[in-house]
Amino acid sequence: MTIDVRLPTVLRQHAGGQAIVQAEGSSIGEVLVDLSRQFPTMSDQLLTEKGELHKFVNVYVNDDDVRYLDKLDTKVEDGDVVSILPAVAGGDG
Amino acid sequence: MAEITMVSRRVATSVLDLIGNTPMVDISALSPNREVSIVIKLEGQNPGGSVKDRVALSMIESAEKEGLLLPGQTLLEPTSGNTGIGMALVARVKGYTLKVVLPDNVSPERRALLELWGAEVIDSPGSEGSNGAVKMAREMAEAHPEWAFLYQYGNLANPRAHFEGTGPEIVRDCPDITHFVAGLGTSGTLLGVGRFLKEYNPDVEVWAVEPPAGEVVDGLRNLDDGYIPPIFTELNGEELLDRKTVVGPKDSILWTRKLAELGIFAGISTGAALAGAIRCSQKIESGCIVVISPDGGWKYLSTGAWTDDIDVVTERARNTIYF
Known part of the structure; x- marks a missing residue:
């Protein structure tokens, strides 16, 4: 299925400046692999050589961080929105 | 009555x-x-107006106990506001000088409170968010080893304040x-x-x-x-x-x-x-x-x-x- 993926400013340069792109897959892992196929220079920004999520990447399905769901096995369905955000220093409340 | x-x-x-x-x-x-x-x-x-009073007090008193903070010493901290305000309050009461590295796009009230309690505000680029403040403060801490750099992002006295208090x-x-x-x-x-x-x-x-x-x-x-x-x-x-x-x-x-x-x-x-x-x-x-x-x-x-x-x-x- 086709999923909308929202990219942060820092990754848009790898996707011709687009803020939202489409990718195929039924899990987060499949969606990220498809993104890497479409935009090869984005690949090493998303996944490590071992195929794990890059340390400084947070991926969300409908605002929930997949690290606390089923990680790369987290399922996605039609209508879900996937967002990628870099891990940065947070504010301090 | x-x-x-x-x-x-x-x-x-x-x-x-x-x-x-x-x-x-x-x-x-x-x-x-x-x-x-x-x-x-x-x-x-809290008296400084935020949860960060706990963290400020915990980090400063831990550093005092460990001998990492001496009377009258200067403190340096990157903050988007509240930790700086808490530290400014504690520093004012305990007699330390405080320098805070603050992104230049925080609300003006945060800056005003810091200055009210005598902290020196050093601006970091707002476009870099808290990341920019952290980076700048780390560089300054390296250049000034005589300053006490308690660093809330890396100081276990920060979570300890909540483990023991909150x-x-x-x-x-x-x-x-x-x-x-x-x-x-x-x-x-x-x-x-x-x-x-x-x-x-x-x-x-x-x-x-x-x-x-x-x-x-x-x-x-x-x-x-x-x-x-x-x-x-x-x-x-x-x-x-x-x-x-x-x-x-x-x-x-x-x-x-x-x-x-x-x-x-x-x-x-x-x-x-x-x-x-x-x-x-x-x-x-x-x-x-x-x-x-x-x-x-x-x-x-x-x-x-x-x-x-x-x-x-x-x-x-x-x-x-x-x-």
Whole structure:
């Protein structure tokens, strides 16, 4: 299925400046692999050589961080929105 | 005249003794699930106006005990505001000089409070967010080893303040807690309270709420410039948290306004945490959620958060650090 993926400013340069792109897959892992196929220079920004999520990447399905769901096995369905955000220093409340 | 029993004087000897023991209030009226109660802990009641008073006092007193901070020494800290304000308060009372590295797009009230308590404000580029302040402060700390660099993102006295203070207070006042929801910045509150709660009852779930900070940090060149607080890694935050959810500025402001309807005047990061608690309430069958309100609304009056058009305020919030 086709999923909308929202990219942060820092990754848009790898996707011709687009803020939202489409990718195929039924899990987060499949969606990220498809993104890497479409935009090869984005690949090493998303996944490590071992195929794990890059340390400084947070991926969300409908605002929930997949690290606390089923990680790369987290399922996605039609209508879900996937967002990628870099891990940065947070504010301090 | 009302009858008064006088036993002994009950007056704090220092304003620092007033840090902690903040009140909690039931706000279940906002819960979308009748089987789920929501209780909020009002950290804005601390004397410096935020939860960060606890962290400031804990870091400074730990450094004193360990001999890392000597009388009259200069302190340096990167902050988006509240930690700096807490440290400025403690530094003023204890006689230290404080320099804070502050992104130049924080609300003007934060800057005013820092200056009021005598802190020197050093601007970092707002476009780089808290990341930029951290980077600049680390460089300055290296160049000035004579300054005490307590560094809230890497100092275990930060989560300890919550393990020893905030966490026990929550269990004392709300023993039926099933879920704890708080914002993720340095991760100190979540790690400290979260660890205490899991020891109290391993079934308590810990949910983190974060703003979409990375969306607006345009100073980031690539993802390798990313940042995870060292305390989060050291205390294995990924293992501790049960869920992490992102809340944008519009929802944060809407829920801050809803709270005001109950008479609770809180800052915008409280609205973010509350939005997370509301989502939690929708996803569980029953329980009691405790959510942290990091600060009061005073420092955000100039943002128009309660009065201006929601879309205008949301756009403004995208360019201001409110978390």
